[in-house]
Structures are given as C-alpha cells and as structure tokens.
Amino acid sequence: MRLIFALLACSLFISSCQESAKKVQSFSTGQQTDQSINDKTTDSTPNYHHVKVKELLQTSSYTYLFVNENDKDFWIAVRKLDAKVGDDVYYQNALVMKDFKSKELDRVFESILFVQGNTSTPPTSHPTAKMPAKKMPPKVDKKIEGIHVNPVDGGISIADLFKNKEQYAGKKVIVSGKVVKVNNGIMKKNWIHIQDGTSDSDNFDLTFTTQNQANMGDIITIEGTVYLNKDFGAGYSYDLIIEEAIIK
Structure with missing residues (x-):
C-alpha cells in the first residue's frame, strides 16, 4: 500500500x-x-x-x-x-x-x-x-493589533500580495511592515516575519529570508522574489514566502 x-x-x-x-x-x-x-x-x-x-x-x-x-x-x-x-x-x-x-x-x-x-x-x-522540526523557524499564527504600515511608492500591501499571489509568483516585490519575529542563522539565512495591519482572510503575516539583519519592532521595507508552495522538508512548507530579500 x-x-x-x-x-x-x-x-x-x-x-x-x-x-x-x-x-x-x-x-x-x-x-x-x-x-x-x-x-x-x-x-x-x-x-x-x-x-x-x-x-x-x-x-x-x-x-x-x-x-x-x-x-x-x-x-x-x-x-x-x-x-x-x-x-x-x-x-x-x-x-x-x-x-x-x-x-x-x-x-x-x-x-x-x-x-x-x-x-x-x-x-x-x-x-x-520524523525530521526534527525544531531546526525550522516557527510560524506566526497571531495577528498583532495596532499595526498600520502603508506601502511605499511601488510597493504592495501584504493583503494584496496574498490575494494576488499567482500574479506575483516568481517576481520581485516591495513590501513594508513591522518586524514581529526574527530567527537568525537557520539554514544559513535569517528568517524574518513582518505584518502591516492588512490581511487576506487568515493571511496577515509575511515571512521572508535574507542575509540582512532586523530587530523586533523595526519598521522596514524589503524587496525580494515571491515563491509559492515552497517546501523546506521536515513537514515545513509555505504557501507563499519571499526569498533573497534585501532590507532597503
């Protein structure tokens, strides 16, 4: 079987x-x-x-x-x-x-x-x-209240990104938000979560990987490539993630 x-x-x-x-x-x-x-x-x-x-x-x-x-x-x-x-x-x-x-x-x-x-x-x-899940960065399942970060010129909101993810797949996008979680040095990358106060259904938290550094609470703007259905193994996958991001 x-x-x-x-x-x-x-x-x-x-x-x-x-x-x-x-x-x-x-x-x-x-x-x-x-x-x-x-x-x-x-x-x-x-x-x-x-x-x-x-x-x-x-x-x-x-x-x-x-x-x-x-x-x-x-x-x-x-x-x-x-x-x-x-x-x-x-x-x-x-x-x-x-x-x-x-x-x-x-x-x-x-x-x-x-x-x-x-x-x-x-x-x-x-x-x-099973592969040890502790090696993977934990996800954020809670929307932080009181966050309101508007997109910069040429940027998009997190809600727009998730709502039109097929349109943005494989393309570079610019997104702004507040840092709500940081996991550095995992798989030779820094894994950072941002929220901007917008959401598409239950999609309000955006994960991106980068070689740059950021601190909890920072308001940042990033530019990176959108990947869909990215599987990192150990049963850990993302419907949408931004990779090779640069903090502008």
Missing part, C-alpha cells in the same frame, strides 16, 4: 511539470531497478539516498540537479529548491524517466529521477522518525 501511495504521489508531481517523457519506470527505495545508482543508500539511514550537487539548472517551478552518489553521476529533478553546487540533498522515493524533455530548458535528459520528499537536512538514524 505504501508503494502504491508513493507512486501515485510521484505521478501527480510529474504531471504538474507539464513536460513529457517517452518512458516512465517506477522506483522506490528497496525495489530493484536496472540502474545501479539507485541501489545505494546512506550509511546512517538505509531508507534515504544521500547525494551531492555538482551542477544545477533552475526553471520557474523546478530545479534540475546533476548529483553524485557513491561515485555515480546522474540527474534528479525536485520542486523549486534554493540550492548551490556542493550542497547535500537527501531523498527517499523517486520515479525514473527515460528520454525526458524539459520544454522550459529545451533539453532532453536520457535518464532522470523525479524526486519526492527531498530535504537538505540529514535524516535521523531511525527509519520511521
């Missing part, structure tokens, strides 16, 4: 790519395949593969990684990932696709693994244990 669920989930993943392939071959850890690169797993957790990024190609929604595992080089595809050469990536389940053509890259991959549930954090040694 777990295998069937994994295959169905991965199939939905691939369908959403809106790209085509000539042949699809199922793969899941523990199942024999004709590719020896999939027969090796990490030393610490037998259910996970540990690969190192040698090259990467970014598209609007997905990241293509040329990786190495146990002296074998191969391509994998994951949902949009903030990665760089030399990073470590861990994954458990994937689908092998032959002669896969990426329309956005205008490139055919002779063989590529479409990976689900990837993470940059090493899995625990217990195969059934």
Whole structure:
C-alpha cells in the first residue's frame, strides 16, 4: 500500500511539470531497478539516498540537479529548491524517466529521477522518525493589533500580495511592515516575519529570508522574489514566502 501511495504521489508531481517523457519506470527505495545508482543508500539511514550537487539548472517551478552518489553521476529533478553546487540533498522515493524533455530548458535528459520528499537536512538514524522540526523557524499564527504600515511608492500591501499571489509568483516585490519575529542563522539565512495591519482572510503575516539583519519592532521595507508552495522538508512548507530579500 505504501508503494502504491508513493507512486501515485510521484505521478501527480510529474504531471504538474507539464513536460513529457517517452518512458516512465517506477522506483522506490528497496525495489530493484536496472540502474545501479539507485541501489545505494546512506550509511546512517538505509531508507534515504544521500547525494551531492555538482551542477544545477533552475526553471520557474523546478530545479534540475546533476548529483553524485557513491561515485555515480546522474540527474534528479525536485520542486523549486534554493540550492548551490556542493550542497547535500537527501531523498527517499523517486520515479525514473527515460528520454525526458524539459520544454522550459529545451533539453532532453536520457535518464532522470523525479524526486519526492527531498530535504537538505540529514535524516535521523531511525527509519520511521520524523525530521526534527525544531531546526525550522516557527510560524506566526497571531495577528498583532495596532499595526498600520502603508506601502511605499511601488510597493504592495501584504493583503494584496496574498490575494494576488499567482500574479506575483516568481517576481520581485516591495513590501513594508513591522518586524514581529526574527530567527537568525537557520539554514544559513535569517528568517524574518513582518505584518502591516492588512490581511487576506487568515493571511496577515509575511515571512521572508535574507542575509540582512532586523530587530523586533523595526519598521522596514524589503524587496525580494515571491515563491509559492515552497517546501523546506521536515513537514515545513509555505504557501507563499519571499526569498533573497534585501532590507532597503
């Protein structure tokens, strides 16, 4: 039953790519395949593969990684990932696709693994244990009363951003607000939450990552790129987040 669920989930993943392939071959850890690169797993957790990024190609929604595992080089595809050469990536389940053509890259991959549930954090040694959520920055679920910060020229409000998030996906935006939470040095980034007093339904708190510093209570203006459905692993994901932000 777990295998069937994994295959169905991965199939939905691939369908959403809106790209085509000539042949699809199922793969899941523990199942024999004709590719020896999939027969090796990490030393610490037998259910996970540990690969190192040698090259990467970014598209609007997905990241293509040329990786190495146990002296074998191969391509994998994951949902949009903030990665760089030399990073470590861990994954458990994937689908092998032959002669896969990426329309956005205008490139055919002779063989590529479409990976689900990837993470940059090493899995625990217990195969059934969850990734430690304490490594991820906590979310803010309370709207702070008394905050009224208007957008600067060329900027947008938090309510407008969430209401029209599809319109802003992948684009740079300027947003102003009051800092209500700061988590520095997580995954080599600073995670900052701002609110401006506006909201779209229950969406009133905006999270962004940056290399800049900010203090609780500061009124700031940021500029960064909007990402939707960003998954950082450990069951921690954002419907909307701003990355590579600069505090102006």
